[in-house]
Amino acid sequence: MTLTDTHRMTAWQVQSLLMCYPDELLLERVPLLRAAVGTLPASLAEPLSAFLDHAETTPPNELAADYVATFDHRRRFSPYLTYFAYGDTRKRGMALLRFKHAYRAAGLELHDGSGDAELPDHLAVVLEFAATGDPVVGTRLLTEHRAGLELMRLGLRETGSPWAHVLESVSATLPPLGRREHEAVARLAAEGPPEEEVGLAPFAPPEYLPQGEPR
Structure with a gap:
């Protein structure tokens, strides 16, 4: 089945929710999420259904603990997309402002990365924006950070993480990887994110400079 804009936007909305911390509200939404997944082509639906199966059969406290151990304590699975491109450098501040x-520009306003608000490059936030804000710009943001997404997808699959299913579905909404993107993934896997450039002055407000995140 050919993917339509509606398919992608529906998938991004579901993926966004599944990339958030799995609290009680998320688990209550599983029937609604299954209904939305049922409208999608197999390439998008099957991995999402696999994750929902896991979520429904895993004790909530275990699912939450797994999320924290995966995304908060392991930088290789950072959900903050600019981390893969800029590491914990000051250049990341400008990327976050972008x-x-x-x-x-799409009429949406985020908090300044304080309190419980996520930074603007968190994958769940980007997917939500692509689904409900501007799908064209959202696609571009995801595609520009494809190397990091692919590295995360491969790493999650390698470790057997259930969130690999979500990343598989995200990948299926985007164009196939080209030669340069494959090379970027290989380079990122070998070298890791950039390190700080000594003497580089900050070019963004303090709230968008790295302060210990990714969590």
């Missing part, structure tokens, strides 16, 4: 400006 996400915020894209959201603002």
